[in-house]
Amino acid sequence: MPRIRVEVDGxxxxxxxEPRLLLVHYLRERLGKVGTPVGCDTTNCGACTVLLDGxxxxxxxxxxxxxxxRDVTTIEGLxxxxxxxLQRAFHEEHGLQCGYCTPGMIIAALDLLxxxxxxxxxxxxxGLEGNLCRCTGYQNIVRSVRRAAGDMRRPxxxxxxxx
Amino acid sequence: MTxxxxxxxxxxxxxxxxxxxxxxxxxxxxxxxxxxxAFLRSPHAHARIERVDTSGARGRPNVVAVFSGADLAxxxxxxxxxxxxxxxxxxxxxxxxxxxxxxxxxxxxxCVVARDRTAAxxxxxxxxxxxxxxxxxxxxxxxxxxxxxLVHGDLGTNESYTWVFENGDLDAAMRDxxxxxxxxxxxxxxxxxxxxxxxxxxxxxxxxxxxxxxTQIPHILRLMLAxxxxxxxxxxxxxxxxxxxxxxxxxxxxxxEVLALLLARRLGRPVKWTESRSEGNMTVHHGRxxxxxxxxxxxADGRIRGLKVDLLADMGAYLMLVTPGIPLLxxxxxxxxxxxxxxxxxxTGVFTTKTPTDAxxxxxxxxxxxxxxxxxxxxxxxxxxxxxxxxxxxxIRHEEFPYDTIAGLTYDSGNYEAATEQxxxxxxxxxxxxxxxxxxxxxxxxxxxxxxxTFTEMCGLAPSRVLGSLSYGAGGWEHASVRMxxxxxxxxxxxxxxxxxxxxxxWAQIAADRLGVPFDDVKVLHGDTAVxxxxxxxxxxxxxxxxxxxxxxxxxxxVEKAKKVAAHLLEASEDDIEFTGGRFGVRGVPxxxxxxxxxxxxxxxxxxxxxxxxxxxxxxxTFDPDNFSFPHGTHLCAxxxxxxxxxxxxxxxxxxxxxxxxxxxxxxxxxxxxxLAQGIAQALFEEAVYDADGNLTTTTMADYLxxxxxxxxEFVTDRTETPATSNPLGxxxxxxxxxxxSTPAVVNAIVDALRPFGVSDVPMxxxxxxxxxxxxxxxxxDTAEPGAGGGLGSIGGAR
Numbered sequence: 001m002p003r004i005r006v007e008v009d010g011x012x013x014x015x016x017x018e019p020r021l022l023l024v025h026y027l028r029e030r031l032g033k034v035g036t037p038v039g040c041d042t043t044n045c046g047a048c049t050v051l052l053d054g055x056x057x058x059x060x061x062x063x064x065x066x067x068x069x070r071d072v073t074t075i076e077g078l079x080x081x082x083x084x085x086l087q088r089a090f091h092e093e094h095g096l097q098c099g100y101c102t103p104g105m106i107i108a109a110l111d112l113l114x115x116x117x118x119x120x121x122x123x124x125x126x127g128l129e130g131n132l133c134r135c136t137g138y139q140n141i142v143r144s145v146r147r148a149a150g151d152m153r154r155p156x157x158x159x160x161x162x163x
Numbered sequence: 164m165t166x167x168x169x170x171x172x173x174x175x176x177x178x179x180x181x182x183x184x185x186x187x188x189x190x191x192x193x194x195x196x197x198x199x200x201a202f203l204r205s206p207h208a209h210a211r212i213e214r215v216d217t218s219g220a221r222g223r224p225n226v227v228a229v230f231s232g233a234d235l236a237x238x239x240x241x242x243x244x245x246x247x248x249x250x251x252x253x254x255x256x257x258x259x260x261x262x263x264x265x266x267x268x269x270x271x272x273x274c275v276v277a278r279d280r281t282a283a284x285x286x287x288x289x290x291x292x293x294x295x296x297x298x299x300x301x302x303x304x305x306x307x308x309x310x311x312x313l314v315h316g317d318l319g320t321n322e323s324y325t326w327v328f329e330n331g332d333l334d335a336a337m338r339d340x341x342x343x344x345x346x347x348x349x350x351x352x353x354x355x356x357x358x359x360x361x362x363x364x365x366x367x368x369x370x371x372x373x374x375x376x377x378t379q380i381p382h383i384l385r386l387m388l389a390x391x392x393x394x395x396x397x398x399x400x401x402x403x404x405x406x407x408x409x410x411x412x413x414x415x416x417x418x419x420e421v422l423a424l425l426l427a428r429r430l431g432r433p434v435k436w437t438e439s440r441s442e443g444n445m446t447v448h449h450g451r452x453x454x455x456x457x458x459x460x461x462x463a464d465g466r467i468r469g470l471k472v473d474l475l476a477d478m479g480a481y482l483m484l485v486t487p488g489i490p491l492l493x494x495x496x497x498x499x500x501x502x503x504x505x506x507x508x509x510x511t512g513v514f515t516t517k518t519p520t521d522a523x524x525x526x527x528x529x530x531x532x533x534x535x536x537x538x539x540x541x542x543x544x545x546x547x548x549x550x551x552x553x554x555x556x557x558x559i560r561h562e563e564f565p566y567d568t569i570a571g572l573t574y575d576s577g578n579y580e581a582a583t584e585q586x587x588x589x590x591x592x593x594x595x596x597x598x599x600x601x602x603x604x605x606x607x608x609x610x611x612x613x614x615x616x617t618f619t620e621m622c623g624l625a626p627s628r629v630l631g632s633l634s635y636g637a638g639g640w641e642h643a644s645v646r647m648x649x650x651x652x653x654x655x656x657x658x659x660x661x662x663x664x665x666x667x668x669x670w671a672q673i674a675a676d677r678l679g680v681p682f683d684d685v686k687v688l689h690g691d692t693a694v695x696x697x698x699x700x701x702x703x704x705x706x707x708x709x710x711x712x713x714x715x716x717x718x719x720x721x722v723e724k725a726k727k728v729a730a731h732l733l734e735a736s737e738d739d740i741e742f743t744g745g746r747f748g749v750r751g752v753p754x755x756x757x758x759x760x761x762x763x764x765x766x767x768x769x770x771x772x773x774x775x776x777x778x779x780x781x782x783x784x785t786f787d788p789d790n791f792s793f794p795h796g797t798h799l800c801a802x803x804x805x806x807x808x809x810x811x812x813x814x815x816x817x818x819x820x821x822x823x824x825x826x827x828x829x830x831x832x833x834x835x836x837x838x839l840a841q842g843i844a845q846a847l848f849e850e851a852v853y854d855a856d857g858n859l860t861t862t863t864m865a866d867y868l869x870x871x872x873x874x875x876x877e878f879v880t881d882r883t884e885t886p887a888t889s890n891p892l893g894x895x896x897x898x899x900x901x902x903x904x905s906t907p908a909v910v911n912a913i914v915d916a917l918r919p920f921g922v923s924d925v926p927m928x929x930x931x932x933x934x935x936x937x938x939x940x941x942x943x944x945d946t947a948e949p950g951a952g953g954g955l956g957s958i959g960g961a962r
Contacts (some may be wrong), residue, residue, distance in 0.1 A: 038442035041440050078183070091178040092174060102182055120374035121877070134837070134841070136840075
């Protein structure tokens with residue numbers, strides 16, 4: 001079994017893994033990082049989105065071995081010193097109901113705002129097309145991301161925390 | 164007492180854990196020593212099981228046990244149906260794992276229990292099953308025709324029941340009516356698709372069991388599991404942890420839940436199962452799926468005389484918990500908000516070799532609302548009237564409430580005029596009608612349509628007496644208790660457990676107001692039968708209108724008791740005690756007083772209580788209203804339809820809902836948004852498709868299209884407020900309203916855009932291809948999937 005070394009939310013893990021093991025199952029079952037949920041098995045829903053070396057990926061479409069030597073950020077790694085602006089904005093704008101899609105939605109939004117710090121509503125909607133929500137009708141998710149974008153553009157130290 | 168929390172758009176307390184991933188989904192729960200279950204499922208829509216050989220799987224690494232349906236036949240029982248709608252309803256046995264015959268693709272046949280999920284899934288491949296295929300029964304019309312192949316051979320028919328309601332003289336209403344419309348609409352089959360897949364974990368502790376499940380109904384589930392498995396109810400605890408959406412699909416007793424309990428009992432170890440999405444699409448109960456034959460008779464001025472409704476409702480292969488009752492919930496709603504002289508409703512429940520159907524957001528009412536709201540637009544077109552005007556001539560006027568409807572309900576309150584005026588203003592109706600006329604004149608390839616939906620629904624599913632008269636197996640009351648802790652903090656317990664609606668916030672708001680304590684001092688407990696001793700759970704938009712009201716009265720009981728203690732402590736007569744903002748004062752003695760928290764402490768210490776008052780400050784209450792509640796509203800949709808490509812774009816969507824008094828406007832708005840998304844999705848995107856052999860071809864999210872952010876518009880939402888009179892809070896319920904109202908609004912808009920081309924119907928979902936075909940006069944047949952759901956389209960056709 002291949003041995004991998006992965007940095008997840010600031011801690012280093014070394015494990016022997018089956019080559020077929022998906023990153024999301026490695027995170028959930030081996031590391032106990034259950035903040036990242038699984039919503040489908042065809043990479044359609046985006047619930048399991050995490051950052052891999054700073055870029056968003058659906059962790060059900062990445063093998064654990066592909067994360068070897070790389071850096072993973074999950075929802076549990078955000079907001080160490082208080083809520084991240086996106087976490088705060090989702091709360092303020094009621095951007096979640098059951099909350100199952102929320103970790104993936106926040107991580108995907110983080111990557112979206114890295115690429116485009118001042119997106120239009122249409123750009124937010126397009127940017128989050130790969131993340132499905134069944135509760136909110138998306139309207140408040142769009143508002144949340146718009147609000148977080150504003151908050152993140154303002155103070156420099158928060159911008160840094162987000163990247 | 165001044166209320167400041169009720170009505171305030173407070174941000175939700177639930178969010179803190181949800182936005183940080185510190186949640187307790189069932190799939191996050193894995194006690195030490197947990198064994199994992201995987202199910203082998205039928206690849207046939209219908210087949211006899213000749214032989215199941217599990218020996219190959221038993222020898223696989225890390226496999227602990229393997230069972231076929233036959234292995235568990237003696238103890239697995241039959242899954243319950245709690246709604247026996249007629250005395251002679253056909254109600255076949257429904258084993259959690261099939262024993263002799265499979266009747267839909269995905270039905271479980273055998274299971275592997277292993278040390279990890281991968282090992283369990285791998286070992287499924289080593290199970291050999293010999294099937295003798297039998298004819299699939301896919302199409303409802305064919306299923307009820309003479310000589311049809313049978314789903315359950317021993318029943319001799321595919322008809323489970325026929326249920327009839329009649330009021331008024333329909334023959335007289337139809338006779339010589341100036342206008343008679345006949346239409347046939349199809350409610351396509353939908354897959355509820357909660358984001359959280361189903362999951363269950365059962366932990367044995369001696370002869371007691373704790374079962375965690377992603378369920379909407381922990382209390383009902385406990386009772387049903389006890390009945391099915393023989394595990395005594397008091398030795399079984401059911402916990403619904405954080406639940407990631409349900410929309411009705413988790414209002415169920417699933418075979419996998421029964422089997423998790425049986426396997427945990429047999430093996431003496433925690434047992435866990437979590438579905439994959441493709442497994443879920445085949446086995447989570449589906450929704451809708453009706454063929455509606457409708458006849459509406461009206462006067463020349465548009466006034467409705469009578470309505471006749473004939474339904475075929477697809478039950479799927481088996482009756483689940485409330486399967487047969489779902490179409491009946493529509494029986495009371497086909498008349499909508501309109502007055503008429505006669506009404507007749509007949510529903511036949513039909514067995515097919517497909518996944519069973521049951522409640523999906525709105526449950527029966529979206530189907531009914533779709534039919535009447537489509538018919539109202541058809542009537543307007545027939546008479547050359549504006550669709551708003553036709554509705555105005557028929558609806559119950561504000562001053563006529565309470566109103567006894569032709570379908571036998573009493574609508575307690577409503578103001579259809581106000582909601583409609585508001586919606587027309589927000590849409591800029593006249594301006595858009597002018598633009599529509601202009602586009603028609605110009606023969607613009609992109610036509611504009613305006614769809615109207617003026618709806619009401621019955622919700623707050625409760626009056627136990629009424630549910631009993633409909634042969635529903637349980638009551639509809641709800642329970643709450645309030646415990647003031649010795650420190651003055653408050654724990655609130657509700658029998659209604661949430662799956663994303665925000666109970667923890669709304670219930671705390673009610674308690675904070677009624678008890679006069681800070682919001683943050685209230686903790687709401689729910690979803691655990693060991694914590695919440697009784698309840699009827701969450702469905703039918705009943706949580707606030709029944710459960711929230713139970714809390715309201717439990718709080719009042721606490722205040723009443725506290726008042727006695729306060730009077731004693733303050734050495735005053737109870738009659739002189741005033742309670743304001745959490746403080747008991749003595750009338751006319753401004754300096755004296757005590758807080759409810761101080762009273763709680765004193766009641767806990769019990770050193771000096773008045774005679775006859777028991778220690779501690781707590782109370783519980785149940786509420787069983789004497790009527791349903793009836794949210795209503797007006798939804799308007801303006802859609803642009805490209806006549807060259809069939810593409811539909813919602814240009815503007817306005818929803819004005821009246822949900823009575825509002826506890827938290829933020830939560831209400833969110834519920835409306837989500838409901839709209841699901842209703843619009845039925846109109847435009849979603850359909851569970853079966854091929855002629857009974858294979859579900861939409862097993863994944865790649866095939867079953869739920870809308871993304873890019874597929875939906877920004878909604879314009881607003882409210883009018885006409886309090887319900889059936890409960891002291893004046894609340895009505897909001898969970899299903901958006902879904903119920905929006906589907907006909909969207910389809911009416913599409914048809915409105917295309918009427919100049921002779922189009923009078925487009926079958927749902929109105930995909931570009933179907934719109935394009937309707938424009939070319941091909942609306943009477945669904946050509947995409949031969950055999951799928953029967954002929955989609957309309958009778959009465961293009962004019």
